Amino acid sequence: MRSSARPYTHIASSLMVLSALLAGCGGATDKDPAPTPTPTPPVTVPPGPIGVTFTSPVAANNVHDVDASVPLQITVTVNGNPAANGTPVTLTTTSSASLAPVAPTTTGGAATSTLKSTVAGPLVVNATVTSTTNTANESLKLYIRPAHQPLELLVPAYFATGTDSPWASLTAGGASYPNVKITAIANPNSGVLTSTTTANADLVTAITNFKSANRKVIGYVSTLYGNGARSEADVKATIDKYIELYPGLEGFFIDEMASGSNRLAHYEAIYSYIKSKGASLVVIGNPGIFPDPAYAAAADVLVTFEGTAAGYQVLDPQQSSNTWVYGKANTAQAMLAHSADTCTAMQDTVKYANLARLNTGLVFTTDQTTNRSATTLPSYWTKLLGTVDALNAGRALPAC
Numbered sequence: 001m002r003s004s005a006r007p008y009t010h011i012a013s014s015l016m017v018l019s020a021l022l023a024g025c026g027g028a029t030d031k032d033p034a035p036t037p038t039p040t041p042p043v044t045v046p047p048g049p050i051g052v053t054f055t056s057p058v059a060a061n062n063v064h065d066v067d068a069s070v071p072l073q074i075t076v077t078v079n080g081n082p083a084a085n086g087t088p089v090t091l092t093t094t095s096s097a098s099l100a101p102v103a104p105t106t107t108g109g110a111a112t113s114t115l116k117s118t119v120a121g122p123l124v125v126n127a128t129v130t131s132t133t134n135t136a137n138e139s140l141k142l143y144i145r146p147a148h149q150p151l152e153l154l155v156p157a158y159f160a161t162g163t164d165s166p167w168a169s170l171t172a173g174g175a176s177y178p179n180v181k182i183t184a185i186a187n188p189n190s191g192v193l194t195s196t197t198t199a200n201a202d203l204v205t206a207i208t209n210f211k212s213a214n215r216k217v218i219g220y221v222s223t224l225y226g227n228g229a230r231s232e233a234d235v236k237a238t239i240d241k242y243i244e245l246y247p248g249l250e251g252f253f254i255d256e257m258a259s260g261s262n263r264l265a266h267y268e269a270i271y272s273y274i275k276s277k278g279a280s281l282v283v284i285g286n287p288g289i290f291p292d293p294a295y296a297a298a299a300d301v302l303v304t305f306e307g308t309a310a311g312y313q314v315l316d317p318q319q320s321s322n323t324w325v326y327g328k329a330n331t332a333q334a335m336l337a338h339s340a341d342t343c344t345a346m347q348d349t350v351k352y353a354n355l356a357r358l359n360t361g362l363v364f365t366t367d368q369t370t371n372r373s374a375t376t377l378p379s380y381w382t383k384l385l386g387t388v389d390a391l392n393a394g395r396a397l398p399a400c
Contacts, residue, residue: 043086043105045131051077052089052129052138055110062318063143063326063356070115070142074104074127082109087129095123097144117144120327143326145359150392151350152181153385154284154303154334154362156371158220161202166376171210173377177385179392181214183284183362185253186246191222193241194234207248218251218282223270225256226263236273243277251282254299259291267298284334284362290317293324301334301362309340309349309365316357331361340365343380343400347387354391363388 056073057064064070072091076083087106091099097117104111115125121144128137159166174182186207188200207217219242224230242249252274257267267285274281285299288306295302304325305312312335317325325333335353340346346365353360364371366378378384386398 043084043088045078045083045087045129047131047133048079050083050129050131050134050136051075051080052127052136054125054127054138054140057140057142060357062141063145063359064117065147065356066120066144067116067118067147072099072113072115072125072140074111074113074138075109076106076111076129077109078131082106083129087111090128090130092126092128093123095119095121095144097123097125099125115142120144120146122323122326143323145326145356146329148356149329149331149361150181151354151388152183152331152362153388154301154336154364155182155184155377156187156336156364156374157184157217158187158373159375159377161200161206165202165206167206167210169377169381171206173382173385174210174212174215176382177389178212178214180385180389182216183251183282184210184215184217185220185284186217186249187220188246191220191238191255192230192234193238193245196241196245199245204246204248207246211248211250216250216282217248218253218284219246219249220253220255223254223256223258223267226258226266232266232269235270239270239274239277250280251284251300254283254285257285257287257291257295257299259287259289259295261292261294264292264294264298267295271298286336288336290320290322290325293322296324296328296332301332303334303336303362304360305335305337306371307337309337309345312337312349313352317359318357325359328359329361330359333360334362335360335364336371337363337365338371339367339369340378341367343383346378346380346384347397347400350384350387350391351397 053075055075056071074089076087083106085107089104089111091102091113095117097115100114104113123142125140126137157170161167186203188203189196210217221238223235271283274283283299284301286303288303290304305315317323337349340349349365350363353363366374368374383398390397
C-alpha cells in the first residue's frame with residue numbers, strides 16, 4: 001500500500017531546494033551590497049623646496065563680514081613647479097572660525113577652502129605642506145567685522161534758517177530718497193547755548209519739517225578739545241539748553257573732541273550725562289582723526305576723518321594701526337570730506353568709504369573748502385543722495 005505523504009514530501013523538498021537557490025542569489029528583493037571603494041592613497045610630496053602662498057583673498061581684501069563665506073586659495077609649488085594633484089594642505093586658524101575642508105588637496109597646483117566666522121575680530125589662517133624632507137607654511141591675517149549696514153548721510157547743516165534757507169533743499173532731497181537715512185547737525189549760536197534763553201523759531205520749524213522716519217536732527221556742541229577753555233559744566237549747560245529749547249532734537253554732535261587718553265574721562269562724563277537725559281539720544285563725537293580706541297566708549301559714532309576728499313582717499317586704518325575699528329559696526333564710524341570739487345570726486349570718495357577696509361557707515365562730502373563754516377549744501381546734493389541710495393541698493397550710480 002502506497003503512503004499518501006510521499007507526494008507532499010517531494011514537493012516540500014523541491015521548495016527547500018528552490019529557497020536555497022534564491023538565497024544564494026540574494027533573493028528576489030535583495031540587492032548585492034555596493035563594493036567597498038578602494039581609498040586613494042595620499043600623495044607623497046617628493047623631497048625638495050616647497051612654496052606655499054595664499055593667492056585669495058588678496059592682501060587688500062582682508063576685511064570680511066561676520067557669517068560671510070570667504071573663499072581661500074593656496075598655491076603650492078615643489079621644486080619650483082606646481083605641486084602634483086592631490087597634494088595635501090593642512091589649514092588651521094587661531095579663532096573659532098570654520099574651514100571647509102580643513103585639509104584640501106591641490107588641483108593644478110592650487111588648493112581651495114572656505115572660511116566662515118560667527119565672531120567679529122582679527123584671525124590668522126595657517127597653511128602647511130610637508131614633504132619627505134621639508135615643511136613649509138604661510139599665514140594670512142584677516143579681520144572679521146560686524147555685518148555691513150547701509151550707508152547713511154551725516155550733514156553739517158550749519159547754514160542759516162528762514163526764507164530760502166538750504167534747510168528747504170535738505171528736506172526736499174531727503175523726501176526724494178526716503179530710504180536713505182540722514183542725520184542733520186543743527187548749529188545755533190556756534191554750539192554754545194549757556195546764555196541763550198530763547199529758541200530760534202525758524203530753526204524749530206526747519207527741524208520739524210525735516211524730521212521723518214529716516215531723518216533726524218542733532219545739536220552741535222563745541223568742546224574746544226577738552227583743554228579746559230570750555231568746562232564740563234559749560235558743556236552740560238549747553239546740552240540742557242538744547243533739550244529745553246529744541247525738544248525735537250534726537251542727540252548731540254560733540255565737536256572738537258580730543259583724541260588722546262588724557263582727555264578721555266572728560267568725554268566719558270559728557271557721554272554719560274547725555275545718556276542720563278535720554279538713553280535713545282545719539283552721541284556723535286568728532287575728533288576728526290582716529291582717536292585712542294577707548295573713545296569708542298565715549299560716543300555712539302566717531303568721526304574718524306575730517307579733511308579733504310583727496311586726503312580721505314589715501315586713508316587706511318591698517319597702515320595707521322587702527323584696526324580696532326573692525327570690531328565696531330560700520331555705522332559707528334563717520335567721515336566728513338570737503339574739497340570734493342566735482343560729482344565724480346564725490347562718488348569716488350563715497351565709494352571708497354563704502355569699502356570694507358574703511359568700515360565707514362556715515363558719510364558726507366562737499367565741494368566747499370571746509371565743513372566747519374559751510375553755508376550751503378554741495379552743488380551735487382541730489383547726486384550725493386542718489387549715489388548713497390544706489391550703493392545701498394547695488395544699482396549703477398547716477399550719471400554725473
